[in-house]
Amino acid sequence: xxxxxxxxxxxxxxxxxxxxxxxxxxxxxxxxxxxxxxxxxxxxxxxxxxxxxxxxxxxxxxxxxxxxxxxxxxxxxxxxxxxxxxxxxxxxxxxxxxxxxxxxxxxxxxxxxxxxxxxxxxxxxxxxxxxxxxxxxxxxxxxxxxxxxxxxxxxxxxxxxxxxxxxxxxxxxxxxxxxxxxxxxxxxxxxxxxxxxxxxxxxxxxxxxxxxxxxxxxxxxxxxxxxxxxxxxxxxxxxxxxxxxxxxxxxxxxxxxxxxxxxxxxxxxxxxxxxxxxxxxxxxxxxxxxxxxxxxxxxxxxxxxxxxxxxxxxxxxxxxxxxxxxxxxxxxxxxxxxxxxxxxxxxxxxxxxxxxxxxxxxxxxxxxxxxxxxxxxxxxxxxxxxxxxxxxxxxxxxxxxxxxxxxxxxxxxxxxxxxxxxxxxxxxxxxxxxxxxxxxxxxxxxxxxxxxxxxxxxxxxxxxxxxxxx
Amino acid sequence: xxxxxxxxxxxxxxxxxxxxxxxxxxxxxxxxxxxxxxxxxxxxxxxxxxxxxxxxxxxxxxxxxxxxxxxxxxxxxxxxxxxxxxxxxxxxxxxxxxxxxxxxxxxxxxxxxxxxxxxxxxxxxxxxxxxxxxxxxxxxxxxxxxxxxxxxxxxxxxxxxxxxxxxxxxxxxxxxxxxxxxxxxxxxxxxxxxxxxxxxxxxxxxxxxxxxxxxxxxxxxxxxxxxxxxxxxxxxxxxxxxxxxxxxxxxxxxxxxxxxxxxxxxxxxxxxxxxxxxxxxxxxxxxxxxxxxxxxxxxxxxxxxxxxxxxxx
Numbered sequence: 001x002x003x004x005x006x007x008x009x010x011x012x013x014x015x016x017x018x019x020x021x022x023x024x025x026x027x028x029x030x031x032x033x034x035x036x037x038x039x040x041x042x043x044x045x046x047x048x049x050x051x052x053x054x055x056x057x058x059x060x061x062x063x064x065x066x067x068x069x070x071x072x073x074x075x076x077x078x079x080x081x082x083x084x085x086x087x088x089x090x091x092x093x094x095x096x097x098x099x100x101x102x103x104x105x106x107x108x109x110x111x112x113x114x115x116x117x118x119x120x121x122x123x124x125x126x127x128x129x130x131x132x133x134x135x136x137x138x139x140x141x142x143x144x145x146x147x148x149x150x151x152x153x154x155x156x157x158x159x160x161x162x163x164x165x166x167x168x169x170x171x172x173x174x175x176x177x178x179x180x181x182x183x184x185x186x187x188x189x190x191x192x193x194x195x196x197x198x199x200x201x202x203x204x205x206x207x208x209x210x211x212x213x214x215x216x217x218x219x220x221x222x223x224x225x226x227x228x229x230x231x232x233x234x235x236x237x238x239x240x241x242x243x244x245x246x247x248x249x250x251x252x253x254x255x256x257x258x259x260x261x262x263x264x265x266x267x268x269x270x271x272x273x274x275x276x277x278x279x280x281x282x283x284x285x286x287x288x289x290x291x292x293x294x295x296x297x298x299x300x301x302x303x304x305x306x307x308x309x310x311x312x313x314x315x316x317x318x319x320x321x322x323x324x325x326x327x328x329x330x331x332x333x334x335x336x337x338x339x340x341x342x343x344x345x346x347x348x349x350x351x352x353x354x355x356x357x358x359x360x361x362x363x364x365x366x367x368x369x370x371x372x373x374x375x376x377x378x379x380x381x382x383x384x385x386x387x388x389x390x391x392x393x394x395x396x397x398x399x400x401x402x403x404x405x406x407x408x409x410x411x412x413x414x415x416x417x418x419x420x421x422x423x424x425x426x427x428x429x430x431x432x433x434x435x436x437x438x439x440x441x442x443x444x445x446x447x448x449x450x451x452x453x454x455x456x457x458x459x460x461x462x463x464x465x466x467x468x469x470x
Numbered sequence: 471x472x473x474x475x476x477x478x479x480x481x482x483x484x485x486x487x488x489x490x491x492x493x494x495x496x497x498x499x500x501x502x503x504x505x506x507x508x509x510x511x512x513x514x515x516x517x518x519x520x521x522x523x524x525x526x527x528x529x530x531x532x533x534x535x536x537x538x539x540x541x542x543x544x545x546x547x548x549x550x551x552x553x554x555x556x557x558x559x560x561x562x563x564x565x566x567x568x569x570x571x572x573x574x575x576x577x578x579x580x581x582x583x584x585x586x587x588x589x590x591x592x593x594x595x596x597x598x599x600x601x602x603x604x605x606x607x608x609x610x611x612x613x614x615x616x617x618x619x620x621x622x623x624x625x626x627x628x629x630x631x632x633x634x635x636x637x638x639x640x641x642x643x644x645x646x647x648x649x650x651x652x653x654x655x656x657x658x659x660x661x662x663x664x665x666x667x668x669x670x671x672x673x674x675x676x677x678x679x680x681x682x683x684x685x686x687x688x689x690x691x692x693x694x695x696x697x698x699x700x701x702x703x704x705x706x707x708x709x710x711x712x713x714x715x716x717x718x719x720x721x722x723x724x725x726x727x728x729x730x731x732x733x734x735x736x737x738x739x740x741x742x743x744x745x746x747x748x749x750x751x752x753x754x755x756x757x758x759x760x761x762x763x764x765x766x767x768x769x770x771x772x773x774x775x776x777x778x779x780x781x782x783x
Binding site: 309318320396400424426427437441453 | 481484485488489492493496497499500501606607609610611612614615618621622625714718719721722725726736737740741748751752755756759760763
């Protein structure tokens with residue numbers, strides 16, 4: 001309250017009442033925070049790191065909870081549906097397991113044309129579909145043509161426009177009175193145009209008959225049995241689709257990606273955890289002991305670092321061997337642990353050397369703290385930040401290594417799915433069915449990206465010395 | 471300085487010995503031997519072959535024999551490729567790998583410095599955001615995916631143009647090297663870009679830049695002869711490890727692009743347990759890496775006086 005004329009201010013009695021004491025006037029304006037609380041607050045501010053954290057939780061849920069919701073056997077082969085693009089659930093008919101079909105033979109018709117037949121071959125009058133045309137089989141029969149010794153059967157996916165445009169030659173019958181054909185060759189649920197041409201063994205008829213056949217998606221009773229579908233023949237069931245498509249053996253890619261995530265994330269998280277732990281103990285010991293012991297220990301670590309990493313990964317992975325029925329995850333983890341620990345050991349040793357000489361350690365020692373207390377209360381908590389950062393960056397490295405080994409065919413043994421082995425298969429069929437490479441590659445990239453961003457965030461939040469300039 | 475170099479070289483020799491021993495041990499731990507993969511053979515033939523390759527001797531003796539030969543620069547005969555010396559295999563395939571490696575290292579360093587400097591200039595503006603997004607992508611996408619993807623793109627490019635512009639795979643002239651070396655160098659380029667960016671930004675806040683500004687130097691002059699020059703130093707330190715990453719990473723690219731380099735031989739040799747080829751390639755490769763790291767450290771000592779003083783002590 002500023003009065004325009006201060007001179008006219010007349011003091012009031014109320015002006016002379018003593019102020020109430022404000023105890024917290026110069027107190028701490030916010031509650032004191034521990035190192036971890038502070039780091040957590042800083043991490044929460046980093047949007048990229050937090051969204052990566054959610055992404056990682058999502059990936060874990062995908063691999064751990066996913067198989068419960070999507071209960072398809074990842075190793076179940078379906079040779080009727082190889083390398084199919086992504087699709088959703090479909091209605092399918094259950095039909096009898098295809099058996100040999102006797103076909104239709106007309107007894108009172110000559111199997112070979114009589115030698116005195118001299119007319120032109122005509123086309124058959126009409127083609128009948130025997131039974132229901134499904135993706136399991138299509139059975140055709142037709143009227144015999146006089147003078148024919150065999151019939152040629154073609155299949156096309158559009159209406160043939162000329163005798164040169166008949167499509168896929170499926171086969172031919174053996175006699176003029178054999179007037180049926182069964183097609184079981186890679187049928188899809190679509191419309192096909194079947195063409196029958198009569199031939200006398202030397203010449204084909206100049207005219208042909210084409211029949212449109214619409215196929216219904218069907219699975220055989222035996223396949224239904226394999227999939228644990230308990231329905232009678234003739235009933236319609238809704239088949240689960242393949243949201244990620246199928247691979248070169250008709251296995252469901254979504255299920256394989258989920259199980260592959262299990263392998264990739266298992267190796268990608270457990271192996272770094274173990275080698276970071278070992279590296280921490282080793283580096284911590286070296287740093288704490290100091291002197292010549294430290295020198296020797298770090299020299300050993302230097303040797304291991306000098307080994308060409310991928311070469312030795314392959315060599316050790318192979319030399320630990322895979323027994324029959326094993327999937328090769330343990331040898332790969334062992335090799336990874338054996339080769340990757342010195343990086344952490346170096347970082348931790350550096351930290352311990354720094355912390356050991358810090359003033360607060362001297363102070364604690366003066367106050368009578370013993371070694372165990374120093375390690376437990378001061379050295380380990382203070383070195384924890386860099387260790388955690390190393391761990392986060394070790395995860396993408398391990399995932400890359402697993403993917404690389406599986407990619408060159410020296411990783412997990414088939415039929416175990418891993419993202420690397422799936423990419424390996426996918427890259428071979430890349431041109432015809434890109435989805436086989438796309439999904440595993442996408443998941444590897446997302447996982448590595450998430451861990452990298454989280455690592456960046458953690459480094460910024462935890463370690464003021466290593467903080468990047470971003 | 472000379473003492474320092476000699477000391478480093480001495481450590482290098484011990485390191486190479488360690489690599490050779492580790493390879494030998496790992497290799498002999500693999501069940502079976504190179505001759506078990508051979509098609510049916512009588513005991514007599516097997517005995518003769520074992521004698522020829524020295525497999526009948528105890529493992530320890532084999533080890534010393536091999537080390538002795540290796541010291542004389544003889545890596546022995548290949549088991550699977552009849553009458554071919556491992557030295558010849560290395561002599562043929564190493565130049566291929568080395569060309570690929572040098573080219574991709576060149577791309578990676580040039581690209582890393584250029585993009586890093588650009589992002590630092592356009593800090594937090596659109597070019598920076600775009601480049602840093604690409605960098606994160608480059609670090610996260612595995613190289614075999616990149617390799618496959620680039621083959622896919624080349625194929626489509628050739629199809630739309632109606633003629634072969636770039637070869638999809640194989641080895642030959644520069645047109646064969648271009649895409650594989652770019653793919654190989656991309657992750658290193660991404661890493662170097664990040665490093666260069668943070669180094670540039672750190673230097674931008676340093677005292678000598680402020681001094682240069684207050685002297686009234688032009689922006690270009692400050693940028694080129696003060697900021698850029700000093701910011702490149704950290705990039706040079708990681709060149710040693712980068713060489714290691716690029717040369718070992720060349721396996722994938724060699725396999726996907728069907729390039730006859732060392733990596734392919736190594737993978738084949740491990741699959742067939744070809745003892746001498748495994749030893750030869752690993753030891754050669756390891757020595758090359760060790761030498762490169764030492765070389766980079768020495769060069770760095772010449773460039774940065776601060777390191778030289780420390781090393782001389």
